[in-house]
Amino acid sequence: QSVLTQPPSASETPGQRVTISCSGSSSNIGSNTVNWYQQVPGTAPKLLIYRNNQRPSGVPDRFSGSKSGTSASLAISGLQSEDEADYYCAAWDDSLTGWVFGVGTKLTVL
Amino acid sequence: EVHLLESGGGLVQPGGSLRLSCAASGFTFDFYAMTWVRQAPGKGLEWVSVISGSGGSIYYSDSVKGRLTISRDNSENTVYLQMSSLRPEDTAVYYCVKVGVGAAAHAFEHWGQGTLVTVAS
Numbered sequence: 001q002s003v004l005t006q007p008p009s010a011s012e013t014p015g016q017r018v019t020i021s022c023s024g025s026s027s028n029i030g031s032n033t034v035n036w037y038q039q040v041p042g043t044a045p046k047l048l049i050y051r052n053n054q055r056p057s058g059v060p061d062r063f064s065g066s067k068s069g070t071s072a073s074l075a076i077s078g079l080q081s082e083d084e085a086d087y088y089c090a091a092w093d094d095s096l097t098g099w100v101f102g103v104g105t106k107l108t109v110l
Numbered sequence: 111e112v113h114l115l116e117s118g119g120g121l122v123q124p125g126g127s128l129r130l131s132c133a134a135s136g137f138t139f140d141f142y143a144m145t146w147v148r149q150a151p152g153k154g155l156e157w158v159s160v161i162s163g164s165g166g167s168i169y170y171s172d173s174v175k176g177r178l179t180i181s182r183d184n185s186e187n188t189v190y191l192q193m194s195s196l197r198p199e200d201t202a203v204y205y206c207v208k209v210g211v212g213a214a215a216h217a218f219e220h221w222g223q224g225t226l227v228t229v230a231s
Binding site for chain 1: 147157170171205217219
């Protein structure tokens with residue numbers, strides 16, 4: 001099972017806002033930054049958010065991230081059909097000395 | 111433009127060996143840590159191993175420790191994953207990933223397209 005906890009699925013209609021949560025512990029999210037990845041089916045993952053809330057160039061500002069304590073969240077506003085994908089949170093874990101991922105959240109745009 | 115091209119995947123019997131390669135271009139290779147992330151069919155992402163830019167620091171996930179070996183050749187801009195004692199549960203797409211630095215430290219900045227490893231008899 002994954003070290004970071006995410007809901008397996010989420011759905012919302014176009015134009016609306018959706019939030020995906022990611023819960024960890026003091027050894028990972030509690031002491032390190034959180035990154036988010038987007039994976040459109042059949043393609044390689046892509047970095048979406050780094051250092052909790054920073055967007056790489058080219059990522060629309062509809063995507064935002066936040067972190068508080070041992071939890072983090074990804075928010076997507078103004079949902080578009082192209083946002084339909086799997087979203088993963090990840091963080092370095094000091095106890096495991098390696099990265100840990102969430103199980104992934106499959107986002108459906110209704 | 112960063113480009114990562116994996117090769118070496120294929121079908122191998124349980125207990126067998128395979129070596130994956132990842133040819134990198136478009137960035138100063140020896141400045142960046144490189145990592146392997148895998149994804150079993152229909153499953154989520156799993157971190158496998160990381161090697162620092164100099165090759166002096168290496169870490170593995172518990173699930174592969176002692177069976178998979180990461181290395182790099184900075185003169186060839188290539189990172190490798192030597193896989194031995196393979197098990198059916200190692201079946202996955204293996205992605206080669208460039209790790210960020212500075213503000214993007216610990217972020218998996220760029221991903222290759224992946225290479226499929228199938229362990230089956």
